[in-house]
Each structure stands twice: as C-alpha cells, then as structure tokens.
Amino acid sequence: MNWTQIPLGPLQTNAYVLMNKNKEAVIFDPGGNGPEFIKWLKDQSIKPLAILLTHAHFDHIGAVDEVRDAFNCPVYIHQEEKHWLTDPNKNGSSRFLGDAAISTQPADHLLTTEDPIHIGEFTFEVFHTPGHSPGSVSYYLASEGIVFSGDALFKQSIGRTDLPGGNHEQLIKSIHSKLLELPEETTVASGHGPTTTIGEEMDENPFLSGF
Template sequence: MDWKQIPLGPLQTNCYVLFNENKEAVIFDPGGHGDILNTWLIDNSLSPQAVLLTHAHFDHIGAVEDVRQKWNIPVYLHETENDWLMDPEKNGSSRFLGGATIKAEPADVFITKESELQVGSFHFRLFHTPGHSPGSVSFYHKETETVFSGDVLFENGIGRTDLPGGDYETLIKSINDFLMPLPEDTAVACGHGNVTTIGNEMTSNPFLHGFS
C-alpha cells in the first residue's frame, strides 16, 4: 500500500490517491483538473474503486464528475452534506469563484455514522469530525498509518470555522475526540499544505492543548 499527494484545483487542494500492489485505488477529494488526475491514474495503470470526500466544499469536489464518469465509480459523502454537491451556495463556489460555479450529481453512498468502511481491499475507520463543515469526515487507514482528514487538522493549524456550518468549539472537540487518540506516528494527510503527524500536532499545534 502507498499513497500519492496531488495538489489540484483553484486552491491547489491536496487530492490523495491510495493504491495497492494490485493497482486498485481510492481517490480522496479530487478538487479540480480532472484531466490531470485521470491522466496520472492512467499513466500509473491504476484502477480507481471509489471517490471518498472528506467534505463537499468547492475546492474538494471540482473534479468529482470527471473522475466518476471516467471510471464509473461511486462517490462517498456524509449525509449531512447530501445536497452540497448540487448547490453552489452551500459548497461555496458561488461565493469564492467570482461568478463561476461548481456542481456535481449527488453522491452515490452517504455516510451516516462512525463505522468501519470497506471499499474493495481498502479498509478504513470513519470518524465524523464536524466543525470546519457539518459533514466533515476523517478516514483512518491503519495499514499505511494515515488519517485522511480534509480540512480538519493542518500542520500547526486547524480548519477555518467562519464558513456556513462551521463552529470552533465543535472542531476542537472533533480533533481531541477522534484524531488526537490515534498513534503519534500517524500521518495526517490534510487538505492543504504539508503532511504532518499526530505527534507533531500534539506538541506544536498552538490550537491544541494538553497533549504535550
């Protein structure tokens, strides 16, 4: 198992592709530039099995349709944001893209609770981690010791909470309850910026207290 970080879209949001020795793959947050992403998948002889969305803000969903239609695969999203893919107001594209909008068809599978998720040969623990957005989800993959956390936790930072549905106290609780208990060497594959680790954020993140 291995994964690749590929910044895509108008904000260079981190898309991640997790793949195994059989060339099966899952895609996290295809934020844009679907042609670039699809070409990379083809060049690496990968066979995508699903698109897993940490949340449905516009910069994480821009290439959803390009990928879904190319590979005929399901899109997973938390049920709280079930209509955000179709609604430029809710996904934020009408607010931030200067008149341009991003829309996609509804997700194929809605996540409803913390649970175990099996996608082909890939197994995840799901954490509902709201605060940045109401439907934010973090996917913990034990085999690679990685949590794909979207915009919940960053290197020395946290997700913004001033967007619709955001809440600072809820976000801090999500991080403390679900991410901080993970092993300290867990890689945090976040939506923007550098990959970090749980241990690094325990000791250096100014928004988190009581873990040093």
C-alpha cells in the same frame, strides 16, 4: 500500499491516491484539474475503486464528476452534506467562483454512521469530525498508520470555522476526541499543505494547546 499527494484545483487542495499492489486505488478529494488528473491516473494504469470526500467545499469537489465518469467509481460523502454537491450556494462556489460555480451529481453513498467501510482490499475507520463543516469526516487506515483528515487538522493549524456551518468549539472537540486519540506516529494527510503526524500536532500545534 502506497499513496501520492497531488494538489489540484483553484486552491491547490490535496487530492490523495491510495493504491495497492494491484494498482487498485481510492481517491480522496479530487478538487479540480480533472482532465490532467485523469490522464495521470490512466498513464499510471491506476484503477480507482471509489472517491471518498472529506467534505463538500467547492475546492474539494471540482473534479468529482469527471473522475467518477471516467472510471465508473462511486462517490462517498457524509449525509450532513448530501445536498452540498449539487448546490453551489452550499458548497461555497457561488461565493468564491462566481460564474464558474461548481455543482456535481449527488453522491452514490451517504455515510450515516462511523461504522468501517470496505472498498476492495481497503478498510477505513470513519470519524465524523465536524467543525470546519457539518459533514466533515476523517478516514483512518489503521494498517498503514494514516488518517486523511480533510480540512479538520493541518500542520500546526486547524480548519477555518468562519464559513457557513463552521463551529470552532466543535472542531476543537472533534480533533481532541477523534484524531488525537490515534497513535502518535499516525501520518495526518491534510487537505492543504504538508503532511504531519498526530504526535507533532499534540506537541506543536498552537491551536490545540491548553486542552
């Protein structure tokens, strides 16, 4: 399998395309630039099987409906944010984008447990990692040694917790109890900025020291 990081939308949120040898793919957090992103997928003959959302802040969902409609693929999100897709006040777009506020159709699947999910050849472990937002989740693909962490953990940083539903102590607990338990060589594919590894963040992340 291979994966591609593609910054999209007003905040250049990292979308990820994880693809197998048959060009079947899972899309993470398509944050915007829908027409261009869809054209790129079609030009590469990629066949999206699903859209997995790490959370429902506006900068992660801007192209959800366009991609879902173009490829007829279902959308997954945690139940804690099931209403955020349809509500610009909850997803933050009314505050940050004004007249360009974002709402999408509801998700097709709600994540209610941390049971693994199976999509085609892909099997992901699901970690509920709240703190940045109540329904934040991280998707771990053990076979490839990569975790898609959304805005929970960044290279030498962590997600902001000053937005509605954010909780700093909860985020630190999520990172330590879920993400830092992964093998140190695990790649962390974050929602913004460059990738990192669990080991690097254990050693160098100033927000995680002293715990």
